[in-house]
Amino acid sequence: MAKRGAALELAVLGLLHESPMHGYELRKRVNALFGWGRVLSYGTLYPCLKQLLRAGLITQADTESTVKTGRRARIVYKLTADGKEHFADLMAEAGPSAWDDESFGVHFAFFAQTDAETRMRILEGRRSRLEERLARVRTALARTRERVDAYTLELQRHGLDSVEREVRWLTELIDVERAGGRTTTSDTTSDTTSAEAPAQPQEIE
Amino acid sequence: MAKRGAALELAVLGLLHESPMHGYELRKRVNALFGWGRVLSYGTLYPCLKQLLRAGLITQADTESTVKTGRRARIVYKLTADGKEHFADLMAEAGPSAWDDESFGVHFAFFAQTDAETRMRILEGRRSRLEERLARVRTALARTRERVDAYTLELQRHGLDSVEREVRWLTELIDVERAGGRTTTSDTTSDTTSAEAPAQPQEIE
DNA sequence: GTTAGCATGTAAGGAGTTACATGATTTT
DNA sequence: AAAATCATGTAACTCCTTACATGCTAAC
Numbered sequence: 001m002a003k004r005g006a007a008l009e010l011a012v013l014g015l016l017h018e019s020p021m022h023g024y025e026l027r028k029r030v031n032a033l034f035g036w037g038r039v040l041s042y043g044t045l046y047p048c049l050k051q052l053l054r055a056g057l058i059t060q061a062d063t064e065s066t067v068k069t070g071r072r073a074r075i076v077y078k079l080t081a082d083g084k085e086h087f088a089d090l091m092a093e094a095g096p097s098a099w100d101d102e103s104f105g106v107h108f109a110f111f112a113q114t115d116a117e118t119r120m121r122i123l124e125g126r127r128s129r130l131e132e133r134l135a136r137v138r139t140a141l142a143r144t145r146e147r148v149d150a151y152t153l154e155l156q157r158h159g160l161d162s163v164e165r166e167v168r169w170l171t172e173l174i175d176v177e178r179a180g181g182r183t184t185t186s187d188t189t190s191d192t193t194s195a196e197a198p199a200q201p202q203e204i205e
Numbered sequence: 206m207a208k209r210g211a212a213l214e215l216a217v218l219g220l221l222h223e224s225p226m227h228g229y230e231l232r233k234r235v236n237a238l239f240g241w242g243r244v245l246s247y248g249t250l251y252p253c254l255k256q257l258l259r260a261g262l263i264t265q266a267d268t269e270s271t272v273k274t275g276r277r278a279r280i281v282y283k284l285t286a287d288g289k290e291h292f293a294d295l296m297a298e299a300g301p302s303a304w305d306d307e308s309f310g311v312h313f314a315f316f317a318q319t320d321a322e323t324r325m326r327i328l329e330g331r332r333s334r335l336e337e338r339l340a341r342v343r344t345a346l347a348r349t350r351e352r353v354d355a356y357t358l359e360l361q362r363h364g365l366d367s368v369e370r371e372v373r374w375l376t377e378l379i380d381v382e383r384a385g386g387r388t389t390t391s392d393t394t395s396d397t398t399s400a401e402a403p404a405q406p407q408e409i410e
Numbered sequence: 411g412t413t414a415g416c417a418t419g420t421a422a423g424g425a426g427t428t429a430c431a432t433g434a435t436t437t438t
Numbered sequence: 439a440a441a442a443t444c445a446t447g448t449a450a451c452t453c454c455t456t457a458c459a460t461g462c463t464a465a466c
Contacts, residue, residue, distance in 0.1 A: 227418095228419095247417090247418075248421090251418065279416085
């Protein structure tokens with residue numbers, strides 16, 4: 001149940017995990033983080049928030065701080081215990097759908113909130129996904145080599161290059177993870193002790 | 206009218222411009238060319254072909270060759286004169302929507318079928334689109350610098366790198382176009398003399 | 411004889427955008 | 439006083455995928 005916009009759901013949960021926020025700000029943060037390509041619209045975000053509210057994964061925080069700030073009354077959302085658990089599950093389960101272009105970015109952005117094994121699984125999954133792609137395109141390219149014009153060839157070459165570059169990037173990240181195998185936030189399912197943790201980041205290197 | 210899936214429409218028209226084909230093959234070619242990310246499904250392609258048929262932009266070629274090949278009867282489509290004209294218009298008009306990730310790739314793949322001015326306009330439009338993106342992300346990154354964790358930062362950095370790389374690529378292509386300003390297929394609207402042109406490519410360099 | 415590949419199509423639904431509707435506050 | 443920014447929400451619509459429905463031929 002609740003398979004709705006898995007990527008957006010994770011993004012919202014992940015951002016609220018760091019600190020409570022209202023919709024307008026959430027949208028800006030989402031766009032800043034993942035807005036390569038098109039931007040997230042209110043028509044997507046607000047219905048998503050409603051749905052998360054109904055599911056009990058988020059709640060409205062104190063409306064007190066709201067009126068103070070001036071402007072229109074704004075609704076500040078924060079994660080519930082269920083929400084935190086669900087977020088952790090989404091990160092830890094991280095099935096093949098997490099190797100997709102879109103999904104991978106969102107998962108990666110919240111790596112600091114998971115354990116090392118999960119990070120490794122996602123990085124390696126993503127890499128083998130890209131390597132499959134590479135293999136498919138390379139053979140397709142070899143078969144049609146002569147029949148395509150220079151522009152088409154150039155497009156293919158550039159695409160291939162980009163994917164190869166991402167594979168190298170992933171390999172470096174995997175090596176770093178392997179070397180300094182350090183967990184950043186610990187818990188995967190059980191405790192909620194790190195609840196009061198601020199938005200301040202954990203270092204990697 | 207007929208604003209349906211501009212990118213797919215152009216891709217189909219462009220591929221049929223090179224040589225007549227049936228749906229199944231068309232899908233494979235589209236996936237090979239643009240299938241970075243997910244693949245094109247029949248549920249998209251066949252309705253699109255029907256619509257192009259209704260619009261008179263494509264027709265069924267001789268069903269003769271069809272039965273010969275064995276297997277199931279297949280429908281070979283080819284461009285009509287209207288279709289060729291429409292394709293040329295779509296390439297030549299090439300508004301801001303052509304600077305999008307998706308659209309740009311499709312337009313680029315058919316550069317051999319347009320004139321040098323159009324190519325230049327698309328390349329430069331794409332480049333300035335990416336440069337805007339770069340500027341927005343750079344300022345956003347400068348403002349939030351300290352507040353993000355190492356993983357988020359790494360994601361931003363890699364994204365920025367990729368876009369910068371594409372800008373350099375475009376700049377090189379623009380320089381090449383500028384140097385060897387050579388038209389490949391000529392006509393933009395009027396004549397249809399190059400109708401019998403085979404799938405064989407025109408060289409650029 | 412069953413699996414894999416060729417070939418065409420439809421129905422339902424997911425994921426997201428644009429445009430609309432509303433209104434307060436701050437800056438120019 | 440106008441324009442920009444903050445802030446929330448809905449309705450309609452687009453594009454596309456998944457899953458279904460059908461059936462033939464080649465290979466194992």
